[in-house]
Amino acid sequence: MDKLLKLLEDDATLTAEQLSVMLDKEVGEIKNIIEKYEKDGVVLGYKAIVDWDKTDREYVSALIEVKVMPQRDRGFDKIAEKIYNYPEVQSLYLMSGGFDLALIIEGKTMKEVAYFVAQKLATIEYVTATATHFVLRKYKDKGVIYGPAHIDERGNI
Amino acid sequence: MINYEKMLSKTVCDLKPSGIRRFFDMLADMKDVISLTIGEPDFITPWHIREAAIESLEKGKTYYTSNSGTVDLRNEISSYMKRKFQLDYNPKNEVIVTVGGSEAIDIAMRAILEPGDEVILPCPSFVCYEPIATMLGAKVININTKAENKFKLTPEELKAAITPKTKLLVLPFPNNPTGAILTREELEGIADVLRGTNIAILSDEIYAELTYGRKHVSIAQIDGMQERTIIASGFSKAYAMTGWRMGYICAPEILARQMLKIHQFAIMCAPTVSQFAAVEALRNGDEDVEIMRAEYNRRRVFLLEGFKKIGIDCFEAEGAFYLYPNIGKFGLTSEEFASRLLHEYNCAIVPGTAFGECGEGYARISYAYSMKHLTLALEKIEAFVKTLRK
Missing domain, CATH: 3.90.1150.10 (Aspartate Aminotransferase, domain 1)
Known part of the structure; x- marks a missing residue:
């Protein structure tokens, strides 16, 4: 059922009824499959993609490169867990290349982000270096282009 | 006054x-x-198609192309027809790049029809065929396709509509507005009626890529039909390229030669920038x-x-x-x-x-x-x- 997953990935608001028609399956069956995906952790959640720049909310985000010393037996997992448990951490990846972990963090102000790095992240044992890159503008995220809402400009021909 | x-x-x-x-x-x-x-x-x-057009502009490719279109594009159209429909069209003289499918239809009808001729047109269908025929002084014989026949043209209906004056059959399938298609078997039935006549076919295949469940078959693929068929098609619907105005004709040389004259005098050539985009569409757009x-x-x-x-x-x-x-x-x-x-x-x-x-x-x-x-x-x-x- 890769098709179902692809459809949901593109538009999580599709109802079981709509999906059942699109995939030519019973509504009940679709509901069961989705439930199973959720139970098995294949589908982990559903979220809206928000362009906060269009709102009044104060918002900054940053990408932080982190170098760490891997732990015996635990590799990077333990340290990763320590980091991702902070709610301000939006994403965390183990990377190849010049540093080990990349995390994306959100905060209200640059100061708040800087505080997180200095007080929380850098002080974690085994973290040896960090480099913070503030996001100046988001052009595209999760396949969605940020900009003015799409207007259907097609004329009636 | x-x-x-x-x-x-x-x-x-x-x-x-x-x-x-x-x-x-x-x-x-x-x-x-x-x-x-x-x-x-x-x-x-698609972006890669738009990019090809932009690149052509950046490189200053803003000249006229040859009347029938760039060699690259005609080659691509020819190999597309072969790849998709096993049809051979010589890119040198059997392919003409037109300003949208609309121009393709126009020059095809103008090359065939004269005052007093009859053209058979299944209805309902796209709105352009009848006025073009009228402007040429030809008479349109409508065949109203029926819901019980899934809005297909049947051989019986076709046979009944043919007179000694019949010059052209317009075959607009997949059809706008009904969404009807014709299968190979159904096309064979129509071919049986036309075989042995002197009637030309204008097959408007602009929606050929948009069929669901089964692949499009062109009437030109049916035995003995290619020699009388003009295929009008284009990039608008399949590649989402309506505004580029890119269409084409595939037809036997003897028919294409006459259509090319009309295109030459009226249009000169299709937009060059769009032709570069179309090449990219055919090469990498599947x-x-x-x-x-x-x-x-x-x-x-x-x-x-x-x-x-x-x-x-x-x-x-x-x-x-x-x-x-x-x-x-x-x-x-x-x-x-x-x-x-x-x-x-x-x-x-x-x-x-x-x-x-x-x-x-x-x-x-x-x-x-x-x-x-x-x-x-x-x-x-x-x-x-x-x-x-x-």
Whole structure:
């Protein structure tokens, strides 16, 4: 059922009824499959993609490169867990290349982000270096282009 | 005082404006209408295709091309016809790049028809064939395709319409507005009628890439038909390239040569920038077509199911991006139905009569819209139909 997953990935608001028609399956069956995906952790959640720049909310985000010393037996997992448990951490990846972990963090102000790095992240044992890159503008995220809402400009021909 | 009546061509003045136009004019002044009327893809031309065009501009390729189109593009069209339909067309003299499928249709009809000739046209169909024939002084013999035949042209109907004056058969399948297609077997039946006659075929295959469940077959693939067939096609629908105005003709050299003269004098050549885009589309666009087709199909199935639930009979269209539901049972004419749906529920559909009298009792629904949009439209149609049942 890769098709179902692809459809949901593109538009999580599709109802079981709509999906059942699109995939030519019973509504009940679709509901069961989705439930199973959720139970098995294949589908982990559903979220809206928000362009906060269009709102009044104060918002900054940053990408932080982190170098760490891997732990015996635990590799990077333990340290990763320590980091991702902070709610301000939006994403965390183990990377190849010049540093080990990349995390994306959100905060209200640059100061708040800087505080997180200095007080929380850098002080974690085994973290040896960090480099913070503030996001100046988001052009595209999760396949969605940020900009003015799409207007259907097609004329009636 | 100038006498404009004397100045203007009577034939042109007498042409009826397109029926679809009238409805669209009504739409123009209304706000927040949920429309299902548009006959072009809602997708944007894939980026790699747009990029190829931009690159050609950056490199200053802004000259005329040869009349029949760039060698690259004609080669690509030729190999596409071979790859998809096992048809051989010599890129040197059997392929002409045109300004959209529309020009292809125009030059094909102009190369064939003379005053007094008869042209057979299945109805309903796209609105351009009849006025072009009329301007050429030819007479259009309509064959009204029927719901019980899945809006296909049958060999019997064709046979009955042929007279000694018949010069051309227009074969507009996959069909706009019905979404009907013709299978290989059905095309063979039609070929049987035409074999041994001197009748040419204009096969409008602009929707060839948009069929669901089975692949498009061209009449030119049927034994003995290629020699009398002019294929008019283009990039608008398959690659979401309507605004580029890119179409083409594939026809035997002896026919193509005459069409090229008209194209040469009237058009010179199709837009160069668009030709560069078209080459990229044919070379690397198969996957884009696949994705768009899958999306159209989902919407098609979704709407068919939706109509079934609402209780509107709808023929199961297998091609293009239109459905052609039967709204006759609600006791309104197509125009009344569409007009009331528009004014009372802010939802626009095209009345079947926009495609000629044979469209009475039907409406054309385009599903070149997002699922969200379609869902909203269905709700409106359902609410409207409920009031009609009371």
